[in-house]
Structures are given as C-alpha cells and as structure tokens.
Amino acid sequence: GDSVTQMEGPVTLSEEAFLTINCTYTATGYPSLFWYVQYPGEGLQLLLKATKADDKGSNKGFEATYRKETTSFHLEKGSVQVSDSAVYFCALSYNTNAGKSTFGDGTTLTVKP
Amino acid sequence: DVKVTQSSRYLVKRTGEKVFLECVQDMDHENMFWYRQDPGLGLRLIYFSYDVKMKEKGDIPEGYSVSREKKERFSLILESASTNQTSMYLCASSGRGQGATEAFFGQGTRLTVV
Numbered sequence: 001g002d003s004v005t006q007m008e009g010p011v012t013l014s015e016e017a018f019l020t021i022n023c024t025y026t027a028t029g030y031p032s033l034f035w036y037v038q039y040p041g042e043g044l045q046l047l048l049k050a051t052k053a054d055d056k057g058s059n060k061g062f063e064a065t066y067r068k069e070t071t072s073f074h075l076e077k078g079s080v081q082v083s084d085s086a087v088y089f090c091a092l093s094y095n096t097n098a099g100k101s102t103f104g105d106g107t108t109l110t111v112k113p
Numbered sequence: 114d115v116k117v118t119q120s121s122r123y124l125v126k127r128t129g130e131k132v133f134l135e136c137v138q139d140m141d142h143e144n145m146f147w148y149r150q151d152p153g154l155g156l157r158l159i160y161f162s163y164d165v166k167m168k169e170k171g172d173i174p175e176g177y178s179v180s181r182e183k184k185e186r187f188s189l190i191l192e193s194a195s196t197n198q199t200s201m202y203l204c205a206s207s208g209r210g211q212g213a214t215e216a217f218f219g220q221g222t223r224l225t226v227v
Contacts, residue, residue, distance in 0.1 A: 104155060105155035
C-alpha cells in the first residue's frame with residue numbers, strides 16, 4: 001500500500017533560518033502530493049501541492065518539488081518567521097479519490113524570535 | 114470562502130454515552146471524510162462517503178459509525194464512547210474529477226471521554 005514518511009520532529013529554528021522538512025513516499029500509482037499546515041488549535045489547511053513529476057508547488061514562501069526518481073517532496077523555506085510555527089503534514093492522494101489521502105505523521109516546527 | 118464546519122470545538126462525554134459529531138460543508142462536495150488525529154500517529158481515516166447514504170470503512174472503523182442523509186452533512190457516531198476514543202476528530206471534504214482536488218478540513222473537535 002501507499003505510505004508517507006516525514007522527518008521526525010520537533011524542529012526548532014531561529015527566525016530567518018532556512019527550513020527543510022523531508023518527505024518521502026511509497027505509492028502504487030502516480031499520486032498528487034501535498035503539504036498541509038495545522039496551526040495551533042485549528043484543522044489542516046492546504047499549503048501547496050504538485051500533481052506530477054518535476055512540478056513545483058509554492059505558497060507563502062514555501063516550496064516543494066515532486067521528485068519521482070527519489071520519491072520525495074521536501075518542503076523548504078528560505079527564511080522562516082515566528083508565524084510559521086505549526087505542524088506540517090506531507091500527504092498523497094489520487095485524482096480518482098482525491099481527499100482520501102495518505103498522511104505522514106506530521107512535523108512540529110517552532111520558530112523562536 | 115469555502116467552509117467545512119464541525120459542530121463543536123470541544124466535547125467532554127462519559128464512558129458509555131452515545132456521541133454525535135456533526136460536520137457540514139458548503140462547497141457541494143461529493144466526498145466527505147472523518148479522521149482522528151493522535152500524537153505520533155498522524156491522521157487516520159475512520160470512515161468516508163462518496164455520495165448520499167453511502168459509506169465506506171477507513172483504516173480504523175471499529176467503535177464508530179457514520180450517517181450521510183444529505184450531501185452537505187456527514188455525522189460520526191460513537192455508539193458507546195470509551196476512554197481510548199479521546200482524540201482530535203477532523204472532518205474533511207473534497208470534490209471529484211480530474212485535477213488534484215485537495216481536502217478541505219474543519220477546525221476539529223477535541224473529544225475527551227471520562
């Protein structure tokens with residue numbers, strides 16, 4: 001079956017530091033890939049997505065590239081802010097049943113001033 | 114603005130009670146989902162529905178049931194609540210068709226069973 005593996009957290013960074021959160025996946029087909037973010041006390045919201053190999057998703061300064069050869073979708077941001085503190089989830093799903101996603105365990109990011 | 118609304122943010126129930134968690138979406142989405150979220154375990158799918166009156170089991174359906182009488186509403190039912198069902202419950206919906214249609218989530222219901 002499908003699976004998503006994220007780097008273990010928690011991750012603590014200083015403001016303006018560079019962020020990488022690793023995500024690798026195992027898939028039986030050709031999924032779309034997503035990063036969701038969960039702020040304290042809230043549900044998940046989509047951060048960015050990529051639908052096919054070599055696509056780059058970007059939003060709010062975050063980027064991730066769909067790498068089929070390494071089955072990876074690493075999240076990066078050049079300069080984090082305190083407001084980026086949240087839990088980040090990598091996920092995959094298929095067009096035929098979008099929404100029925102397979103999620104990683106989540107990575108907690110804390111950014112200190 | 115698209116919206117998935119869960120009826121309660123926090124609930125405290127007693128062991129053995131029947132518990133209803135309600136979820137409503139205003140996007141005319143066909144698909145609706147219930148997940149539970151626990152520390153270190155990520156999100157696990159309990160049940161989902163692709164259409165009115167239709168339901169399918171997810172990965173952890175034991176102890177739960179669901180109801181979808183209207184397209185916009187998807188209810189999760191704990192028939193007899195137990196302490197191991199203390200968790201954060203997340204409802205989500207999504208559209209259908211080509212393209213990577215992402216899931217839209219509600220704000221979550223934190224359920225405590227005492």
